[in-house]
Amino acid sequence: MNELAPTPDLPEGANAQDYLRMYRQMVRIRAFEDSANQLYLDARMPGLTHMYSGEEAVAVGICEALERTDKITSTHRGHGHCVAKGAEFKPMFCELLGKVEGYCRGKGGSMHIADQSNGNLGANAIVGGSMGIATGSALRAKLQGADDVTVCFFGDGATAQGLLYEVMNMAALWSLPVIYACENNGYSEYTKTEEIAAGSILARAEAFGIEAHQVDGQDVLAVNTLARDLVARARKGEGPFFIELMTYRYHGHHVGDINRLYYRSKEEEATWKETRDPITLFGAWLTREGVASEEDLQGIESAVRAEAAEAVSYALDAAYPDVSEVTMHVYAGEG
Amino acid sequence: MNELAPTPDLPEGANAQDYLRMYRQMVRIRAFEDSANQLYLDARMPGLTHMYSGEEAVAVGICEALERTDKITSTHRGHGHCVAKGAEFKPMFCELLGKVEGYCRGKGGSMHIADQSNGNLGANAIVGGSMGIATGSALRAKLQGADDVTVCFFGDGATAQGLLYEVMNMAALWSLPVIYACENNGYSEYTKTEEIAAGSILARAEAFGIEAHQVDGQDVLAVNTLARDLVARARKGEGPFFIELMTYRYHGHHVGDINRLYYRSKEEEATWKETRDPITLFGAWLTREGVASEEDLQGIESAVRAEAAEAVSYALDAAYPDVSEVTMHVYAGEG
Amino acid sequence: MMREITLSQAVNEAIAEEMRRDETVFLIGEDVAEAGTPFKVLSGLVEEFGTDRVIDTPIAEPGFMGMAVGAAMTGARPIVDLMFGDFLYLVMDQLCNQAAKTHYMSGGKLKVPLVLRTNLGATRRSAAQHSQSLQALVAHIPGLKVAMPSSAYEAKGLMKAAIRDDNPVVIFEDKLMYQDKAPVPEEEYLIPLGQAKILREGRDVTLIGTSSMRQVCEGAAERLAGEGIEAEVIDPRSIVPLDEGALLASALKTSRVIVVDEGHQSFGVTAEIAARINEKAFYHLDAPVLRFGAMDVPVPFSPVLEDLTVPTVDAVADAARKLVAGELIHAA
Amino acid sequence: MMREITLSQAVNEAIAEEMRRDETVFLIGEDVAEAGTPFKVLSGLVEEFGTDRVIDTPIAEPGFMGMAVGAAMTGARPIVDLMFGDFLYLVMDQLCNQAAKTHYMSGGKLKVPLVLRTNLGATRRSAAQHSQSLQALVAHIPGLKVAMPSSAYEAKGLMKAAIRDDNPVVIFEDKLMYQDKAPVPEEEYLIPLGQAKILREGRDVTLIGTSSMRQVCEGAAERLAGEGIEAEVIDPRSIVPLDEGALLASALKTSRVIVVDEGHQSFGVTAEIAARINEKAFYHLDAPVLRFGAMDVPVPFSPVLEDLTVPTVDAVADAARKLVAGELIHAA
Numbered sequence A, B: 001m002n003e004l005a006p007t008p009d010l011p012e013g014a015n016a017q018d019y020l021r022m023y024r025q026m027v028r029i030r031a032f033e034d035s036a037n038q039l040y041l042d043a044r045m046p047g048l049t050h051m052y053s054g055e056e057a058v059a060v061g062i063c064e065a066l067e068r069t070d071k072i073t074s075t076h077r078g079h080g081h082c083v084a085k086g087a088e089f090k091p092m093f094c095e096l097l098g099k100v101e102g103y104c105r106g107k108g109g110s111m112h113i114a115d116q117s118n119g120n121l122g123a124n125a126i127v128g129g130s131m132g133i134a135t136g137s138a139l140r141a142k143l144q145g146a147d148d149v150t151v152c153f154f155g156d157g158a159t160a161q162g163l164l165y166e167v168m169n170m171a172a173l174w175s176l177p178v179i180y181a182c183e184n185n186g187y188s189e190y191t192k193t194e195e196i197a198a199g200s201i202l203a204r205a206e207a208f209g210i211e212a213h214q215v216d217g218q219d220v221l222a223v224n225t226l227a228r229d230l231v232a233r234a235r236k237g238e239g240p241f242f243i244e245l246m247t248y249r250y251h252g253h254h255v256g257d258i259n260r261l262y263y264r265s266k267e268e269e270a271t272w273k274e275t276r277d278p279i280t281l282f283g284a285w286l287t288r289e290g291v292a293s294e295e296d297l298q299g300i301e302s303a304v305r306a307e308a309a310e311a312v313s314y315a316l317d318a319a320y321p322d323v324s325e326v327t328m329h330v331y332a333g334e335g
Numbered sequence C, D: 001m002m003r004e005i006t007l008s009q010a011v012n013e014a015i016a017e018e019m020r021r022d023e024t025v026f027l028i029g030e031d032v033a034e035a036g037t038p039f040k041v042l043s044g045l046v047e048e049f050g051t052d053r054v055i056d057t058p059i060a061e062p063g064f065m066g067m068a069v070g071a072a073m074t075g076a077r078p079i080v081d082l083m084f085g086d087f088l089y090l091v092m093d094q095l096c097n098q099a100a101k102t103h104y105m106s107g108g109k110l111k112v113p114l115v116l117r118t119n120l121g122a123t124r125r126s127a128a129q130h131s132q133s134l135q136a137l138v139a140h141i142p143g144l145k146v147a148m149p150s151s152a153y154e155a156k157g158l159m160k161a162a163i164r165d166d167n168p169v170v171i172f173e174d175k176l177m178y179q180d181k182a183p184v185p186e187e188e189y190l191i192p193l194g195q196a197k198i199l200r201e202g203r204d205v206t207l208i209g210t211s212s213m214r215q216v217c218e219g220a221a222e223r224l225a226g227e228g229i230e231a232e233v234i235d236p237r238s239i240v241p242l243d244e245g246a247l248l249a250s251a252l253k254t255s256r257v258i259v260v261d262e263g264h265q266s267f268g269v270t271a272e273i274a275a276r277i278n279e280k281a282f283y284h285l286d287a288p289v290l291r292f293g294a295m296d297v298p299v300p301f302s303p304v305l306e307d308l309t310v311p312t313v314d315a316v317a318d319a320a321r322k323l324v325a326g327e328l329i330h331a332a
């Protein structure tokens, strides 16, 4: 599929602004990741990080279907979710660089980055580690009669963790408002999905009585349309749901994973980038449908890039936490 | 179904002796459990124990399809598996009473009882705790080119443990010679299966690409026929397989679980005992098919009961371990 | 006279009171509702609070532990019932990588106010996988608090404090003490975490005992009293936070200390307490701090073996006697 | 002159040699084959031994840990690769309820000869879930052995001994030391578990350091030497079994001891070692045994904070100086 369907099932009430916000959010993720990668290459970022580039339509398609009060749980590859759920660049870059103005005051870093005030319950460095958290958030919503929905993002590799089946069982038994969003990017670290996943991922959810869908994760409209529908239904108590989003990561598993030939080919990477890039595809659709002109899109792109550049230099200059922070926040209620 | 099918698909090569051994093994389990229960009621047994009565056709139907070199892993409700895999009464009762002549020198007790020399890798007091062990035994068989098969027994309640899905995934990916035998007795402790298992248990195995069967766990011939087929196929490398055996436990969850009305009715218990008892059903089939007379069966019964009585009194008189045993066997190779 | 209730009733009351007081408190675990747990500690709660707040789960400890973390992060106060302390191993990731670290990793933005109630204690003839006392494992992990009630009174007050605490708190009840009675006020009270209690004053030797090891210490003190030795008995009540001040004060007073805890001795709770007292009261001690933990063996089933593995009144009294007599114990 | 190789190469060589020697040895874990682990420690092994003996798994730590137990019980010798020590929480049940107890629970009938190799160590800027040093958790569980190599030499010898051991052995490698070189003989050698090594003799103070904390101790000793203080440096090499004799002998000689380990300090490895030395050498000590562990905080990401959490040469040297000078540290 090299272009988005010309007349998608337009989400009810969607309009040009919605589309452009979606586009902009995807561009913001790409720009954030490019800057993060550059910070790594320039040896200005401590540690490692996992790039979301290539998967933007997944996070944006889903998060654009959510309210601010809805919750998400994120992964080690969490910048995309964070941006898509409404985070700002400055506190994100500050976090990446271990600065006190970061969302986690520099204590979390890339693998724990989250704008908590927008309902992001945290990125997680334990693969599958947030499946219980997401399901528990949904349980809380149900118990308290709140109508928020929780989306649990995780990778294809994480489907190997038993925790998923434990919580899907309970979510199904108790009809919890949670959506399991499996980002199938074809790899877990340096291993192909088919080598680590027997049978069918969708069927695994279905076996627990959970309605499951597969969707093209490069098509932001398809993702968003499905997500809106499922979120609305989950809000009404028809959850849980499971979505498998077929996607691809452009970079290595992490920024240091440069020599990838032993596990995937250059051609494969090129094909995805050239024919299935979610931003390019959506941009083409937007211009084709007359929602925006090429110039509009370029305007968005340059504005976002400028925003990123400014945030990076802000973060580079920002202060580190005071040493007294080291013992702060071990326990709540104690400074 | 109140009687066994008159002409079952006879296992190839089966004959009267095989049938009578199966019958005898079922009676032995029942007799063992009755004696164990009595020991508890007489306050002569330390701790608690979980009775297998009512489920005899499961353990016997499966273990009679196994060679001595095949392996099993067992559960907290493990006396039946232990007997069926070839254990003797005396060391079993000794184990139950904490005597040094027990299979585990009195260190394991009811929840860890196993005749290791017959390939029983242990009962397990962690629900689901042996799923990895069984699958690992099968991995070892495959790696070493051995042709033994491993059967992993566990209850319906244990299907809630994520470990099952982790190891089924690997067993399926690597075609391991393991058979997952889910003893669905309708309850986990004091909770009905439908309250703790969403969707379909069989479908869960199938979702991993594992061939799965449901069988009447009160019909020893049906169980045995299926087991022989699957064991033979697993030996040829066609595994893994999954069996859900529909059965019932006559006693409480453990011997102390006397007042059960809040979770199941007397009528339900009576119906199973009166119309679906695996020993009665098989006994009726044996006489109807002319394999044995009523007297033959009574003879087996009384011989077994006498054997049990003798073993109990042997065990009651047997010696406790010497106090020096307490630090022995913490580490292999150190006394 | 103050009424006496069992430790089991005390826990039940504490939870019921807090559930009445705070709608966000709920219970989750295996067979907690109709069955009220195998130990019947929670009997009656589902009748009062309904199945929405007393939730029976499938046998999926990692799953419901993780769910409690998520519920706690988003505004509820879950009490997780872990049927046996031995199952802690199953929930360690959710407890130690998630619950314990979330507040810190989020720079203080997220809180995880949950209680994990579980148990400890051997000699129930339940063998190696149902008899462990694993408090040392969780005490080692920053971000968790750990309480060890030593009677019905403590069980109630600590449970109420734990439920109101904004952090993950693990409470270990001794499963052999559920039927033990103690005076418990009708009026509401809380026992703040981090406050040790002096149960008996004495000037000759300090006996520090956690959970049911308090009884062992009290038994030893009783026996020693008959011999003219005055033992001071202290219950730390929580080991994280640890009331170091109270323990040190007693050590300074008596100059001789014995620490008793039912977890395995090596790398266990007694090591930390002994190390701290040695470190901070060294020059005031007449003898090394002695420790009694469970033997470093998996808990054996056979009663004749199992009984050997736990600290006893005899052993503690004997050690105290030698300490007071100035005999070198374990001298190198 | 003896060749020098990295710790990573040493581990690789040890495993390769044992796999050649014993067909039942196999490797299992995530990305251990073609990728040779993210740290590249196992590179080349799949080429020599094939995918049947170097097995890539899905991300299912409890699952493959449990499978290793079953394989070990039935005649294989698995080496489990756990990518980060922080994932130990996930395998605790299979490791501590199953592997550790099987031999005992079966009355000696079943054995579980497996090696769990994993790592420890902060300051890699990997934040709270990828930086923990959790050796204390497993050291507390009877039935497990625990080794902590402090150089390439130890890494090779201990790994070979662990693979041949009939018990479950957990080996913690310091992930920051993989590229550190040390002289390693070409000829085969094993280092038996339970034998400490005196790295430097001294009479004024004993510095006990595990894993990379050996470097901290050696650094401190070096610095102290310049000031005329002779520090004895000892590496326990395994903490279970612990070579108590060697540690005590040094304590008796120097009368002053400092223990350094990178796990959290409270309820950690240093507590046990300190408690034992205090207990058995009390009357020979001039000062309390001092301890340095990681701070009792989740490991923070920010470099400026993270660096504060681990024991340093400065801190250890400073404490040793004060000990030797007879200053009361932490005196109550």
Ligand SMILES: Cc1ncc(C[n+]2csc(CCOP(=O)(O)OP(=O)(O)O)c2C)c(N)n1
Binding pocket: A076, A077, A125, A126, A127, A128, A154, A155, A156, A157, A158, A159, A183, A185, A187, A188, A189, A253, D030, D059, D061, D083, D087, D090
């Ligand atoms: C419990 C656990 N095991 C292993 C790892 C190491 N690890 C980090 S990311 C990763 C691969 C995850 O693959 P997937 O879930 O498909 O997510 P992706 O990286 O493809 O987005 C692994 C194995 C981890 N962080 N946590």
Ligand SMILES: Cc1ncc(C[n+]2csc(CCOP(=O)(O)OP(=O)(O)O)c2C)c(N)n1
Binding pocket: B076, B077, B125, B126, B127, B128, B154, B155, B156, B157, B158, B159, B183, B185, B187, B188, B189, B253, C030, C059, C061, C083, C087, C090
């Ligand atoms: C990990 C774990 N959780 C809980 C328990 C307590 N427990 C023992 S048996 C049991 C029910 C098991 O049900 P099922 O698997 O159906 O086996 P059954 O008892 O019916 O044979 C429970 C919850 C346990 N032993 N281990």
Ligand SMILES: [Mg+2]
Binding pocket: A155, A156, A157, A183, A184, A185, A186, A187, A188, A189
């Ligand atoms: Mg992936």
Ligand SMILES: [Mg+2]
Binding pocket: B155, B156, B157, B183, B184, B185, B186, B187, B188, B189
């Ligand atoms: Mg059952």
